[in-house]
Amino acid sequence: MRMAWEPCDGTEIGSSDRHQRDPGAQDALCAACRAKAAAADAAVPRAWELFCEKDEDGRLEHFYAATRAVEMCGAKLDNIVLARLVPDVEGTLWGWRYSHHPANRSFRGQVSMIYGHEKLVEMCFPYGTKAETRMGHGEIVRLRAEILRPAKKDETRP
């Protein structure tokens, strides 16, 4: 019996370099692509800089890489700061860390969906974060924010 060909998620679309995922692999990767993603995950510094709104109570929300995106949530530029997010088991924020799995494309290594409650991150995923983590797509991270400085107009983090 022949196994059905199931492409590895690390195969570039339109590329002739097609590789097959490991049979039954939950992350839909071959061993080489899995090793590559794991090495990239290990090499990434576990801190991220994003812009966010600091409200009157000092609460931080609406985290984005561009000041424009924070403004689109209703924040005034005067209330936008650049913050560094650092993993912390006592942190008051939760977010999603995208792994270097090829399916994450330009989000690889980034954090996103940052909220003051873990449940709100969970709600971003129709099948829950556990299913995503099983597929190797990322994980929930608990974070603390350190405010670095006020934002300037039209700033973007790489």
Ligand SMILES: [Zn+2]
């Ligand atoms: Zn592969």
